[in-house]
Amino acid sequence: MKEKSLMNLESPQKTGMSSRLKYLREKLSQIPHKPGVYLHKNESGDILYVGKAKDLVNRLKSYFYGIENHSPKTRALVNKIYDFEIIITENEYESLLLENNLIKHNKPNYNILLRDDKTYPYIKVDIQEEWPKVTVVRKRKKDGSIYFGPYTLTGQVIQLMNVINRFFPLIKCTPTIFKTVTRPCNYYDIKKCLGPCKLAVDKKEYATHLNNVIAILSGKSKDILSKIKKEMLLAAEALNFEKAAMLRDQLKAVSQLTENQSVTLSEEIDIDILGSYWSSDIAAFYVAQIRTGKVVGGDSYIIKHIAEEPIEDGKLDNIKEEMQRIYMTFICQYYTQKNAPDNVLFSKAENVINSEDVLVLEQFLKEKNDKNGSNKRSSFYLNKANFIKSLKAKDKILSKKIESLVIHANKNAESKYSEHIKMEEVSNNLLTSLKEFLNLTSIPLVIECFDISTFQGTETVASQVVFKNGRPSKNSYKKYIIKSVIGQDDFASLREVIRRRFKDRDNLQVPNILLIDGGTPQIREVGWMLKSLGLEQVYFLGLAKARNEKNFTSSTVASSEERIVIPTRGAKGELLPDVAPETRILQQGSGEYKLLTQIRDEAHRFAITFHRQRRDKNSLKSILQEIRGLGAKRKKKLVEIYPNLKDLIHLDLKEVSERTKIPMYIIQQIVEKLKS
Missing domain, CATH: 3.40.1440.10 (GIY-YIG endonuclease)
Known part of the structure; x- marks a missing residue:
């Protein structure tokens, strides 16, 4: 600028x-x-x-x-x-x-913000390595690798990786294993890897397989089919039947992959076709991705237009301007992290986005493509007929197929809208049931739940999960490592978590409901803590698990239902922790039962997962501390070379000893401890 x-x-x-x-x-x-x-x-x-x-x-x-x-x-x-x-x-x-x-x-609250692409998988080809391999990753980095995606359809990634791993003999092991193995692994034995870790492999042959994979991921299946077929015939003429058989299998797999992708256009064009569905509160979008004439995927998004820009003087209607604002924002955010293809068609916006803004969008797409390493200049179309005119072949069949894809994109957007409305309806019903069950004055839009996880007083942690509008808000989840409690004391741990949760009084955001995994004892502890913090206005309750208790002197089994525990309050709303709280049975299958138990179970899952991660990590640390002769410098060297210590079990110990300069007898002790 x-x-x-x-x-x-x-x-x-x-x-x-x-x-x-x-x-x-x-x-x-x-x-x-x-x-x-x-x-x-x-x-x-x-x-x-x-x-x-x-x-x-x-x-x-x-x-x-x-x-x-x-x-x-x-x-x-x-x-x-x-x-x-x-x-x-x-x-x-x-x-x-x-x-x-x-x-x-x-990330302002009143602006549109699409879901981050990091939640979608990419296929990565690490061409910087001597022997590149193909992997699935969740985050795109500026590391010189080639990335394909993001793929919003998980099945598409699985299908591609199955073909690549089964029929293209590229390496699959980690860099550590690649450098430390003493012989080629089982993938070599079953002809799924050329074994460059220990064998003399022709780099040109390896590069050929890699380039074929890159071409497949780029959507150039037709070119690859003819290339593989030619190589197969040459191998057969040279009597290299093993190589010819491998290429035959590749040819068959790529052909099958191509058939599974719907061939939609007679021309091998790259285009994104945008569909949309508009309502007064929600806009739904669907992007059909066509590469070399084939539908290779689709993205769908829901956008809530929370804020409206006011009508300027001299204008009668604001709906068109509102649509233009949201359409433009969606296009910009969608293509910020994705390369735009040669063409983008958005016919629903023909009477919304003006010709000046089309030029602005084309300039925007070019700049983003340049930034992402692509030199393409994308053309943006608001009219199907104008797009057809730009093509070399102008046949009626192609025109009808484009029209069909436009209808398909708009129907998918409407379907996404309907799906969202149904999910909103389910969530609203659950929240309404909870509101009525608890006699609340308003629907509880934000619910936080806490759970403590420990094992005999060690590695005690706590989880905080947040549900907004009846659904998990995973970006708001938090983990706590309990610091002030020695031994197993769930009440002290709970007090610490509540104190830490509400310590920032200047930026205090109080949930509509604070849910505690526990019954009367836990509710009293939380009540005393909130009272001491001056936060008696916080609405909280406990969720006590259903239990079955068998008396061995009797044939009957005593059982209790899932129940909520509500603290007692005075006439002015003040907490009375000394007074016995109210207990209400949750009717199984009711809306409040489904919602509260889902939140409680999610908090338990999140807490126990974090606890196990810390316990496993510290178990490995304690193993190293028990080994005599393994000082701080040797530990550091060992972990730097072998970040995952469990790999040592499968490696050649002599080679490990040589690489780390740690005596063989110490390495043997470490492996024995790991095995036990």
Whole structure:
């Protein structure tokens, strides 16, 4: 960007609505009529919303004047605005880039933010290694490797990796095992690896198999089929029947893989076809990915448009502008981490996104492709007919197939919307049941649950899981290592966790329900702790497990149902931990039963997983401490070369001793301890 200017005045001390509007309007009078980005802030200075504008004055004026005409969404946002900043840009394209970067970095609550791609798998080819291999990873790094994906369809990754691992003899072991083995592994014996770890392998032959795999992952199956067939015939003519058989199997596998991908177009074109479904609160998107004329995957997204930008002077309808804002934001965020293909078709946006913004989007896509290592220049189309005209072949069959794919993308978007609405309905029903069961005044949108996990007082940990709108919010989960408790004392551990959870009083965010895994004793402990912290307003309850107790002197079995334990409060809502709490039975199969037990079980799973991880890690540490002659320097050297100590069991001990410079008898002791 050529030039940026930032303006921010001191925010007003008064917090009344009229005082804030007076301050905001006065600040607005000093803003130039230029394009740029604006950032709305709350009372604490946190960013609420990031927006862009062709004219900052007109856009911001629409927020702070004519408030009585605002929609409920806009009014809710304006009520929280205490200040704003602006960043002036040279043109709309710079505004688009800056807005996208600011949203991604600050994650404002009122902006659209797509799910992060790191949750989707990539296929990685580590071409920097002497003998590259193909693996599935969850995160893309700038390490010089080639990445394919992200793949939103897990079955697609499994299918590709099955073909690669079964029919292309590339290495599959870790770098540590590759360097330390004494003989080729079983993959070599079953002809699934050439065995370069110990055998003299022709690098050209290995590179041929690797390049074929890269071509398959790139969607160039047709080229590879003819290439493999040619190599197979040459191998057969040279009487190299073993190699010919391997290539025959590869040919068959790639052919099968190609057949499984729906051949949709007569031309081998690369295109993303975007479909959408719009409602007053939710926009659903589906992106059909076509590479070399074949459908290779699809992505679906749900976007809740929480905030609406107000109507500017002289405009009658805001729906089109709202759609344009969300469409543009979706496209920018979607292609921020993904290379755009040669063509992008979004026919539903034909009367929404104007021709000027199309040029801005094409420039944006080119810049992102360049940044991600691709030199492609993508063309953005809003009209199917214009896209067909750009192709060399203009046959009716191709036109009909494109039309079919457009309909398919829009139907998938509508299906995603319906699926989301059903899930929302289920969650709302469960939350409503819980609200009615507990006689709450409002639906509990945020529920936190805590659980303690230990083994005979060692490696005691706690989990905090968070459910928002009736569904897990895994980004909000937390793990606690209990520090102040010696031995097994669940009550002391619970007190520590509650104290640490609410220690930040300046930025305190209280859940609607604080759920404790436990009964009356646990509820009393939490009650005393919250009372001592001055947080008696926190609504909490316990969930006691169903139990079966058999009396060996009797043939009957005493049982108790799942039940909740509610602390007793005084007339003014004050906690009374000394008074016996109320117990209510949860009816099995009811909405409140399903929701509370799901949250409790998730907290238990999260806690016990963390506990086992720490116990395993410290068990290995304690093994090393028991070995005589293994000092700090030797331990460090050993762990640096062999991060996973369990690998030592399968390695040649003499070679381990030579690499680490640790005497053989000490290595033998370590392995014996690991085995036991």
